[in-house]
Amino acid sequence: xxxxxxxxxxxxxxxxxxAIAASPDWELAATVSRHGSVxxxxxxxxxxxxxxxxxxxxVVSLCVPPVPRYGYAAEALAAGRHVMLEKPPGATLSECxxxxxxxxxxxxxxxxxxxxxxxxxxxxxxxxLAGKRLTRLRVTWREDVRRWHPGQEWIWExxxxxxxxxxxxxxxxxxxxxxxxxxxxxxxxxxxxxxxTPIAASLRFHHPDGAEVAMEFDWRQDGDQxxxxxxxxxxxxxxxxxxxxxxxxxxxxxxxxxxxxxIGEYPRLYARMARLVATGAIDLDxxxxxxxxxxxxxxxxxxxxxxxx
Numbered sequence: 001x002x003x004x005x006x007x008x009x010x011x012x013x014x015x016x017x018x019a020i021a022a023s024p025d026w027e028l029a030a031t032v033s034r035h036g037s038v039x040x041x042x043x044x045x046x047x048x049x050x051x052x053x054x055x056x057x058x059v060v061s062l063c064v065p066p067v068p069r070y071g072y073a074a075e076a077l078a079a080g081r082h083v084m085l086e087k088p089p090g091a092t093l094s095e096c097x098x099x100x101x102x103x104x105x106x107x108x109x110x111x112x113x114x115x116x117x118x119x120x121x122x123x124x125x126x127x128x129l130a131g132k133r134l135t136r137l138r139v140t141w142r143e144d145v146r147r148w149h150p151g152q153e154w155i156w157e158x159x160x161x162x163x164x165x166x167x168x169x170x171x172x173x174x175x176x177x178x179x180x181x182x183x184x185x186x187x188x189x190x191x192x193x194x195x196x197t198p199i200a201a202s203l204r205f206h207h208p209d210g211a212e213v214a215m216e217f218d219w220r221q222d223g224d225q226x227x228x229x230x231x232x233x234x235x236x237x238x239x240x241x242x243x244x245x246x247x248x249x250x251x252x253x254x255x256x257x258x259x260x261x262x263i264g265e266y267p268r269l270y271a272r273m274a275r276l277v278a279t280g281a282i283d284l285d286x287x288x289x290x291x292x293x294x295x296x297x298x299x300x301x302x303x304x305x306x307x308x309x
Contacts, residue, residue, distance in 0.1 A: 001027070001058055004029060004032060004061070006072055008037060013038075015265075016266060019269070025270065030043070031044070032045065032047050047060075051081065057081070058081060060083050061273075062083065063086045065155075066088055066161065067160070074098075077102045077103055077110070082111075082276075087168060088288070090289075092159075093289060096286055099284075107280065108280075111273050111283050112285060114176075114285070116169035117172050120244065124247055125173075126176060129179075129231060134178065135233060136212045136213075137174070137207075137211060138214055139215035141166060141170045141216070141227055142221035143218075143225045143226070156195040160197050162196075162201075169227075170229065171291050173243075175291070180207060183206050184204070185204050186298065187298050187300070188201065188299060188300050189299040189302070192307035193306040194306050200216075201215075201299070202217075203215040203217075227242055235251070237250045
């Protein structure tokens, strides 16, 4: 199927373009961006012009920042195209629900992607935790914003999410591997002076079975980056490391813990999108974004030292 890629920034160049090129399902047929392009691919700076010029392109993959994403998605859905959304699927829950209504009315596919759920050991972790009683869950997500988002000022503006841009990756894994529904009860948001979004956050959750659940996100990490989820259960302790690429289990067999981590998250996302389009299905899981919205609603703010790239 022919697909158009909208927003040619770092994530598009590093992940989406290679995944599409390696896929047997997709042909990159056009790009839309004000600042970037892909060699040899027709390039546009206006989505409407691309849609009009290419009625044969059935699918649009959106890699623009969260705030303008709704407008692009609505325009593509109105034109009868299937839409794939980079995470988070939108800047607000309400606009995501509105997009789902549009997709259903147009009878097209809408896919909210959570790339960290496709990390090599996430499925194995979910299978191991099934049926076990969770007693404690700790998430530590510490990375260097200058390394991963150099110069991207939009992340500090309303709707940019700040540290929740990576933190939502952890939330997407947790909501995939933990069956019981949880909700945020406390949050502390550390906001740099002169900025609108947090550079660090601490969350506490209610778990229906009484498990102690806490998460720490921080964008000020020097040295090694830390993406760890530790789940203590009545049958041992499972730890996901490197954002879900590695898994260890202490106190019990790690059945099913081998995986294909090197195949990559984005190729699996695009394979799933192909299946969704083939069946006309919609996949718009908003659980990770709902937790972020709750953190912003409940969170106490503290002002910390200014941040600059």
